[in-house]
Amino acid sequence: MGKSTKTTQENKPPAWAEPLLKQAAGDAQNLYNQGVGYHTYTGPTQAGYSDPTLSGMNSLLAATGYSGPKVTNQSWQNTPEIQAAQQLLTQQAAAKSSQQTRAAQPDQKSQPLWVLVNGQYERAVPMDPRQAQANNIRNNTMFRGGR
Numbered sequence: 203m204g205k206s207t208k209t210t211q212e213n214k215p216p217a218w219a220e221p222l223l224k225q226a227a228g229d230a231q232n233l234y235n236q237g238v239g240y241h242t243y244t245g246p247t248q249a250g251y252s253d254p255t256l257s258g259m260n261s262l263l264a265a266t267g268y269s270g271p272k273v274t275n276q277s278w279q280n281t282p283e284i285q286a287a288q289q290l291l292t293q294q295a296a297a298k299s300s301q302q303t304r305a306a307q308p309d310q311k312s313q314p315l316w317v318l319v320n321g322q323y324e325r326a327v328p329m330d331p332r333q334a335q336a337n338n339i340r341n342n343t344m345f346r347g348g349r
Contacts (some may be wrong), residue, residue, distance in 0.1 A: 223303070228255065231322075237298065241295065244291055246279050248279070250275035250279070251275060256272075256273055256274065256275070258273050259273045260273055
């Protein structure tokens with residue numbers, strides 16, 4: 203008989219990255235708990251059907267003997283389940299906003315930022331927002347064919 207081998211595969215980050223990932227996850231959870239961020243889009247997530255498609259669907263329903271209301275974009279996008287979910291999301295957002303007060307923004311100088319440069323993590327130096335805006339304007343001008 204031949205030699206038997208056993209292979210173990212692990213799906214975890216490198217040891218050096220674990221503390222960074224734990225800190226990042228903790229920071230993200232704190233930001234979430236503070237309500238920092240933006241409100242996500244709560245409207246329809248699917249485009250409506252075109253008029254020919256709706257007409258075809260209604261023709262097929264009529265051919266089967268269906269005599270109920272016609273299919274419209276509003277009828278399939280506004281089911282009772284969707285209405286209940288939208289109402290629940292609205293109530294949750296209202297409750298969360300009434301319970302929370304905005305925490306003061308952390309001082310940029312006290313929050314180190316690390317960036318990956320050529321495979322090495324380096325501490326980034328905070329930039330004055332006015333300088334960052336000037337750099338963006340200059341870079342956008344260069345890419346558009348300016349000086």
